[in-house]
Amino acid sequence: MAELRRDIVTGNWVVVGHRTIKSDSVGLCPFCPGNEHLTPKTIREYKDNEGAWLVRCFPASSPIFVIEEELSKRGEGIYDKMNSVGAHELIVESRSHTKILSDFSENEYMLLLDMYQERIHDLKNDKRFKYIQVFKNHGELAGSYIFHPHSHVIATPVMPDKIQLELIHSKNHYLQKERCLFCDIINQEKRLDKRVVSVNASFISICPFASRFPFETWILPRFHDSNFENLKDFRAKQELISILSDVIKRVERLTNAYTIVIHSSPNVHEIDSLNEHRLPVSEHFHWHIEILPRDFKTSKYKREDEFYVTQITPEEAARTLKEEKV
Numbered sequence: 001m002a003e004l005r006r007d008i009v010t011g012n013w014v015v016v017g018h019r020t021i022k023s024d025s026v027g028l029c030p031f032c033p034g035n036e037h038l039t040p041k042t043i044r045e046y047k048d049n050e051g052a053w054l055v056r057c058f059p060a061s062s063p064i065f066v067i068e069e070e071l072s073k074r075g076e077g078i079y080d081k082m083n084s085v086g087a088h089e090l091i092v093e094s095r096s097h098t099k100i101l102s103d104f105s106e107n108e109y110m111l112l113l114d115m116y117q118e119r120i121h122d123l124k125n126d127k128r129f130k131y132i133q134v135f136k137n138h139g140e141l142a143g144s145y146i147f148h149p150h151s152h153v154i155a156t157p158v159m160p161d162k163i164q165l166e167l168i169h170s171k172n173h174y175l176q177k178e179r180c181l182f183c184d185i186i187n188q189e190k191r192l193d194k195r196v197v198s199v200n201a202s203f204i205s206i207c208p209f210a211s212r213f214p215f216e217t218w219i220l221p222r223f224h225d226s227n228f229e230n231l232k233d234f235r236a237k238q239e240l241i242s243i244l245s246d247v248i249k250r251v252e253r254l255t256n257a258y259t260i261v262i263h264s265s266p267n268v269h270e271i272d273s274l275n276e277h278r279l280p281v282s283e284h285f286h287w288h289i290e291i292l293p294r295d296f297k298t299s300k301y302k303r304e305d306e307f308y309v310t311q312i313t314p315e316e317a318a319r320t321l322k323e324e325k326v
């Protein structure tokens with residue numbers, strides 16, 4: 001069984017000992033309609049009028065985190081470890097084995113976003129989980145081993161490193177300036193208009209100032225909100241779909257593989273005893289979606305051990321993405 005160990009030098013949590021179970025149904029796609037028996041039992045599905053599922057969610061067969069276990073935190077001398085209690089679910093995005101996000105209709109996107117939101121809400125009821133990660137990989141290089149388009153939902157008892165860093169920086173910014181860091185970024189990027197890819201009434205997409213990957217793009221709501229899963233307004237959701245589908249079409253034309261990750265507020269009590277500033281996360285954190293291309297047809301990014309190195313500036317990336325005909 002996998003366990004979580006904390007690197008005592010950096011404070012990062014690492015999952016060790018996770019092994020993937022090989023499927024014995026070679027040649028059959030376990031995610032295609034008719035093969036539901038090859039996956040664990042459905043947690044939630046949305047159906048059409050004839051009763052056929054359109055989007056389907058079930059537990060991963062080789063989960064990194066497992067829901068049933070008691071959370072036990074232990075020490076080993078000076079080190080900390082705990083069992084990897086949590087949840088790992090997969091969402092099959094449509095019945096089609098080959099339909100990628102570029103080909104999704106507004107309604108298909110709507111069902112997928114609804115499923116993301118519903119699963120986050122549901123998993124947040126379990127207070128052992130500190131964070132609910134939602135992400136999807138597109139293309140082999142981004143780590144997708146089953147071709148049929150699907151997303152992951154992972155609930156963890158510890159905060160992912162990247163989110164932890166974002167929370168620290170957004171909190172410090174707020175304490176110094178009494179303004180949301182992300183609202184400040186949006187205002188400045190909108191004003192400068194050098195790294196903006198697109199904008200509509202409620203959302204903006206930008207190539208971030210210090211992009212780690214060529215064509216890295218973030219989509220942020222232009223209104224302050226810390227929780228993606230609380231986005232209810234139908235019109236605002238349509239605007240999110242419109243900007244998301246447009247950006248994805250452009251990214252899919254320029255790259256072979258990408259990861260999409262939703263950064264939303266963690267599952268923590270608004271003000272806990274460790275929060276000495278009594279500053280609610282909802283004040284300083286601002287949800288967003290990050291699209292991270294992992295490969296580029298002509299110039300790959302490099303990871304020089306500790307640094308990300310890209311050959312294209314975010315200003316050039318934003319211009320190229322904007323000019324791409326979709």
Ligand SMILES: [Zn+2]
Pocket residue numbers: 029030031032033096097148
């Ligand atoms: Zn399939």
Ligand SMILES: [Zn+2]
Pocket residue numbers: 180181182183184223224225285286
């Ligand atoms: Zn904000």
Ligand SMILES: [Zn+2]
Pocket residue numbers: 166263288290
């Ligand atoms: Zn982020």
